[in-house]
Amino acid sequence: MPELATAGYTLKPPLKWAGGKRWQVPYLYPLWEQHSDCRLIEPFCGGLAVTLGLRPKQALLNDVNPHLINFYTWLKKGLHCRLEMKNEEAIFYAYRQRFNELLHAKNGQTREAASLFYYLNRTGYNGLCRFNSSGEFNVPFGRYKSITYVSDFLDYRKVFDCWEFTSRDFSVLKLGEADFVYADPPYDVEFTSYAKGGSTWDDQIRTAEWLVQHSGPVILVNQATPRIKALYRRLGFRLRYLDAPRRIS
Incomplete structure (x- = not known):
């Protein structure tokens, strides 16, 4: 290579x-x-x-x-996720609901939205990114035995500069x-x-x-x-x- x-x-x-x-x-x-x-x-x-x-x-x-680009935009700024990230179904659906609430409130460009998007991507089914006709994220909980989450994305800031x-x-x-x-x-x-x-x-x-x-x-x-x-x-x-x-x- x-x-x-x-x-x-x-x-x-x-x-x-x-x-x-x-x-x-x-x-x-x-x-x-x-x-x-x-x-x-x-x-x-x-x-x-x-x-x-x-x-x-x-x-x-x-x-x-736009949610994908919001995540990358925050990585360029040096995103640090403050969420409690666990591979648990109850947490996943609570975070999915919160993410959709932010979208309905037109707060989809916030740091919180970027952090939630990351968690939902890592924890949801097969890495899918899917929205319904109302613009709500509707990917179900994944079935992973274990997930390695990242909280500090500072390494991406210099590359994205x-x-x-x-x-x-x-x-x-x-x-x-x-x-x-x-x-x-x-x-x-x-x-x-x-x-x-x-x-x-x-x-x-x-x-x-x-x-x-x-x-x-x-x-x-x-x-x-x-x-x-x-x-x-x-x-x-x-x-x-x-x-x-x-x-x-």
Whole structure:
């Protein structure tokens, strides 16, 4: 494995994330190495496995999930969780209720919300991040024998210092001509409740048509469904197929 990618792994992704892309870093690194002075753009940054693996000097990391970005924003400030964190069902549901109360009160950008989001992610079922039609977090309690929680995230503050975090629609991101784009949108599969509003086939088309307009290097990862392959072939993308491990990162 390349040295830079290995160094990136010394700081692991802070969240348990369904569909994590850490396994892709050895494949991505030879492509990234040619552009490593560029700014890395992730329009759908998710669990940050790729960015932490490549460790760019500058990055614009975006995700439509505002609670995820709030957590990263607090990590950039040097988050210290003051919650009592235990792998207990009663505590989990009490914290889930409190988190949803904060969302209803429009206090989802607070330190408390970031800390609760971390706890719910680590303790909930399979690292899922799912919201109902009312915007409430509704992932059930997980079934882990033991969980290692982190309270002090100061190690992330220095790494995140030159990285910008935003939560908006990818189409409004301002890209420079030389930016290196790694796009990992919601896959073309049935599950679409990652954030309030979900994801549709129209979003897949919008993503593809937005990416093809960028003059710099672009890498797109998606499920190789027939219509996804047809869409990207039509737009002139070169396709490469990889066998993806089915695991939580």
